[in-house]
Amino acid sequence: MTTIIRAADWNDDRVLIRQIREAVFIREQKVDPAIEWDDQEESAQHFLAMNGAEPLGTGRITASGKIGRMAVVKSARGSGLGFRLLEFICDYARGRGFDSVYLHAQTHAEGFYRKAGFVPAGEEFIEADIPHIRMVRRFD
Incomplete structure (x- = not known):
């Protein structure tokens, strides 16, 4: 079965999104x-990566252009799915007129985001007791 990535609706897809996160x-x-659950859930645009009925990955983008809550289940990591999901979200943002997007990357994942065109913007900080760095990707 082929993994598909699609826009998701918090109200309709919340069970699947919550399962992954x-x-x-x-x-x-x-x-x-x-x-983990915040006041952005209902207003953010969510995304799901699905293999049939099995949820494999999720992410979201807020109205400010912040990509967040990127997560891929352990069994699907290393398959390129996270990169495909991130590109899907960036394409969505570009298609809606954003000239850039940003995120708070866990520092261990900085290399992953660099490969996707994000660059660090600021110093390391702690969020949810995990080291993070703000990263930005500009669209040409």
């Missing part, structure tokens, strides 16, 4: 559930 952020990375 709970596995990756809450269980694996020990992020406090109280800070």
Whole structure:
């Protein structure tokens, strides 16, 4: 079965989105559930990577152009799916007139985001008890 990436709706797809984020952020990375879910959920545009009925990845973009909550389940990592998902979100943003997007990358993933055209913009900081760096990607 082929993995598809699509725009998702928080109200319709929340169970699938939560399933991925709970596995990756809450269980694996020990992020406090109280800070995982925020006031951006309903207004952000979410995305899902699905293999049939199985959710494999998710991410979102807010109205300010911030990409976040990028997560791929452990079994799908290393397959290129995260890169495809990120490109899908960037294409979505470009198609809606954004001239750039930004994100808070976990520092261990900085290389991944650099390969996707993001560059660091600022100093390292702590978010959810995890080191992060702000990164920006400008569209030509």
